[in-house]
Amino acid sequence: MRTILAALVPSLLLSVGLRPGWAQVLTRAECEANLSTQLARMAQGVAAGPYRADWKSLAAHQEAPDWFRDAKIGIYFHWGVYTVPAYGNEWYAQRMHLKTGRNSYYEHHVKTYGEPDQFPYHTFIPRFRAEKFDAAAWADLFVQAGARFAGPVCEHHDGYSMWASKLTPWNAGDTGPKRDIVGELEKALRTRGLKFVTTFHHERTRTWYPRVEGWPTTTGDPQLQLLYMNIDETLFYKIFQAKLGEVVDRYQPDLIWFDGQMQLIPEPYHLQFLAYYLNQARRWGREVMVTTKKLQYPQEVSVLDFEKGRANALTPFPWLNDDTISTGSWCYTADLQIKPVVQVLHDFIDAVSKNGHLLLNISPMADGTIPQNQRDCLLALGAWLKTNGEAIYGTRPWLEYGEGPTVLAKSGSFTGSVAYGPRDIRYTRRKDGRAIYAIALGWPQEGLQPTILQIEDAAGGRVELLGHPGPLRYHVQGQRLRVEVPAQPVGDHAYVFKLSGFQTGITPAAAKARDEALKKLETPAPEPAKAKGQKGKKKKGS
Secondary structure, eight states: OHHHHHHHHHHHHHHTTOOSOGGGSOOHHHHHHHHHHHHHHHHHHHHHOSSOSSHHHHTTSOSSOHHHHHHOEEEEEBOSGGGTTOOSOTTHHHHTTOOSSTTOOHHHHHHHTOOTTTSOGGGGGGGOOOTTOOHHHHHHHHHHTTOSEEEEEEEOTTOOBSSOOSSOSOBTTTSTTOSOHHHHHHHHHHHTTOEEEEEEOGGGHHHHSOOOTTSGGGOOOTTTHHHHTOSOHHHHHHHHHHHHHHHHHHHOOSEEEEOSOGGGSOHHHHHHHHHHHHHHHHHHTOOOEEEEETTSSOTTTSEEEEETOBOSSOOSSOEEEEEESBSSOSBOOTTOOBOOHHHHHHHHHHHHHTTEEEEEEEOOOTTSOOOHHHHHHHHHHHHHHHHHGGGTTTEEOOSSSEESSOOOSOOBSSOOOOOOOTTOEEEEEETTSSEEEEEESSOOTTOBOOSSEEEEEOTTOEEEETTSSSBOOEEEETTEEEEOOOSSOOSSSOEEEEEESOEEEEOHHHHHHHHHHHHHOOOOOOOTTSOTTOOOOOOOOO
16 A cells, blocks of 8 residues: 555646655745745845835836836746646636636636646646746847847746745746746846846736635645635735745846736735835846836836837837737737737837837747747847847937827727838937937838928938948938938838938927827826825926
């Protein structure tokens, strides 16, 4: 009998995602002890200052440091246990428990694996081995794609931590890959000069899982409760804060991005985290930042993020668009379709012209492979930036974002894409003011003829087409500029005309339209995670 049990124990442990040998796995008691230690460490860090756990103190922080405003583009990735079933989207862990409704994956799960109580979500964890994951190769790809910051989804709604956590047994160091995924990425990305990003979606976990009696989501097992978060509210809030502190201490992220529904966590836990993070960054001598959707933190503290969206006008404050390279799920699925690079690029250029930045999501497979169609899109984006990057990196918005017939209907999240053409021009400028870039979102076969750009003095003016040798011929008549172009397009997708040596302005009509658009600019209403009475103030960009 003892021999039979000895043979069964490893497989039983693996069935719940644990590796053989209980001593190698954190117990609930150990996790809670480590939780207390982490929270105490954070309290000491807050007490040491200079930032205190209140909004007025935190507002002294520069919410959008220059490195971010210069960088423009980053890459992150929805990669975790949910990529094992590779079905539907990254919400598989929730939807496999929904028996009915258009979002239900229950029928698929039962047909493919069995009932959720027979094949629970945590049974996927041993199958998430990441055996082909190579942090250095990923980092090299991101550099080739032109990214200036990058990093992982540290924890999604499913409660699984992608770092070697001491706060939960359900982490990538002890289960699944048995590797510190976040740590490996942090080292590889920093070695290549990229800023490091960590994103968090774990504010929802306790209310995210359907609680079906008899299924693991209602478990009384103290270990499993730390995955499915079937726990006391206060303990959950402490875990939310402590996991952030642990990642801050171990990996010193330059940017922390948050998903929505932050109001599910009471304000004191947010304030403690923010004060701790900013105080630690002061000790590191590093400028860090936080992004939130819908001004869940005051705009004096964090950068506004639009999910799959952007502004439809030039804004006086910097913002972020987090978007995905695919047309569907954020994570890898067997039927995932990838956007054409022209769509990704045009949306990015449009964002930059309006004071925006892009955090582009990719979707690796469970084994750590980045599919070739995603790689091709990234490499094409990087090739364009290699030639034309001076019109993007280190730039600031011009007097107006652009001109042309194609515009977004509204600002906000989920705005969708539009098809741009040669008459759609987007503007940026060097932050020292020595050049303006007019980016045509299609080849202007008849020549570049801006309608809102006004030439006030052309003496010493020079026009170049990036990627083309030598200056281009141009004419100025009635303060209007017309640039002659080569017979054939130079490059692909978007064409950058560099204007230097001119004194320029915009037409009165364009200035009036810009000011009216600013008045109508839709800013999402603050959510309750903010301090009561704190309104998102629009700060002017330089």
